[in-house]
Amino acid sequence: MLSIKGLNLLIGHQQILKDIHLNIETTGEMIGIMGPNGAGKSSFLKSILGEFKATGDALWNKIPIKxxxxxxxxxxxxxxxxxxxxxxxxxxxLTGYYQTSGWFKPLKKEAYIKREKLLHDLQLTNLKHKTLNQLSGGQLQRVLLAKALMKDSSLMCLDEPFVGIDFKSEEIMLNLLNKLKREDKLILIVHHDIHKAKRYFDKIILLNQSLIQFGPSHDVLTEENIKQTFLYGGVNNE
Structure with missing residues (x-):
C-alpha cells in the first residue's frame, strides 16, 4: 500500500505541492498522474522519493519510502x-543491476541472463553495442526502462516515459508494463495525453498543486474534473 499524508513542498517562497493526502491500497495497477504544465506532477514523484525535501509522510507498505x-x-x-x-x-x-547488488561485487550469472531477456522483450538486442547517444528518443526510453527493470521492485515510478517517442516504442513499453502489472506491481506514470489515459491507466491521480481527484479512470476523467484541474488554480513550476 502507498500512503501519502500531508505532503507539502516549497521551493524558495513558492508552494509547489499543497497538503496532499492519498492512499493507494491495491497493487497490480497502472496509475496515471495528470495535470497541466506546472501542476507539480514530477515534483510529486521526486517528493515521495525524497529527491525534493518535502514535508509530510510517504510510506510504502507502512515503511518510509526514503x-x-x-x-x-x-x-x-x-x-x-x-x-x-x-x-x-x-x-x-548492468549499471541498473549494480544498484541492487552493490558496485564492487562481481556480477552473478543471473544478471547477464536477465539482461538478455530484457533486451529481447524491449526489442533492443540489435542495439546492444551502440552507445546511448546513438539512439533515437524511443530507443533510449526503452533502454531506460530495461535498465530500471534490472532490479526487482514492487513499486515503479516513471516520469513522462512516452513523451517524444515513436509509436512502436510506446507499444513495446506498454506491453511490458502491462505484463508487470499482471505480476502485481504498482506502476505510477506521469502522463499528459488525456485522450489515451482511459486506455492506458486503471486509475488516475488528477493533480494541480493539490490533489483534485483520484479513482478509476472512467470516473475521474469527466469534463467537470478536467476543467477543474486544467483551467483553475495551480502553480507556475514543477
Whole structure:
C-alpha cells in the first residue's frame, strides 16, 4: 500500500505541492498522474522519493519510502540524463543491476541472463553495442526502462516515459508494463495525453498543486474534473 499524508513542498517562497493526502491500497495497477504544465506532477514523484525535501509522510507498505529506495524503481525524464558519457546499451543495463547488488561485487550469472531477456522483450538486442547517444528518443526510453527493470521492485515510478517517442516504442513499453502489472506491481506514470489515459491507466491521480481527484479512470476523467484541474488554480513550476 502507498500512503501519502500531508505532503507539502516549497521551493524558495513558492508552494509547489499543497497538503496532499492519498492512499493507494491495491497493487497490480497502472496509475496515471495528470495535470497541466506546472501542476507539480514530477515534483510529486521526486517528493515521495525524497529527491525534493518535502514535508509530510510517504510510506510504502507502512515503511518510509526514503528507507527502501533500493527496492523502488524510478525512471526520470530523458532530459535529465547526461548522454555524453560513452556507455553502451549492454553496460547501461548492468549499471541498473549494480544498484541492487552493490558496485564492487562481481556480477552473478543471473544478471547477464536477465539482461538478455530484457533486451529481447524491449526489442533492443540489435542495439546492444551502440552507445546511448546513438539512439533515437524511443530507443533510449526503452533502454531506460530495461535498465530500471534490472532490479526487482514492487513499486515503479516513471516520469513522462512516452513523451517524444515513436509509436512502436510506446507499444513495446506498454506491453511490458502491462505484463508487470499482471505480476502485481504498482506502476505510477506521469502522463499528459488525456485522450489515451482511459486506455492506458486503471486509475488516475488528477493533480494541480493539490490533489483534485483520484479513482478509476472512467470516473475521474469527466469534463467537470478536467476543467477543474486544467483551467483553475495551480502553480507556475514543477
Amino acid at each position: 528507507q527502501q529506495l533500493t527496492n523502488i524503481t524510478y525512471i526520470p525524464q530523458r532530459n535529465e540524463l547526461d548522454l555524453d558519457f560513452p556507455i553502451t546499451v549492454n553496460n547501461a543495463l
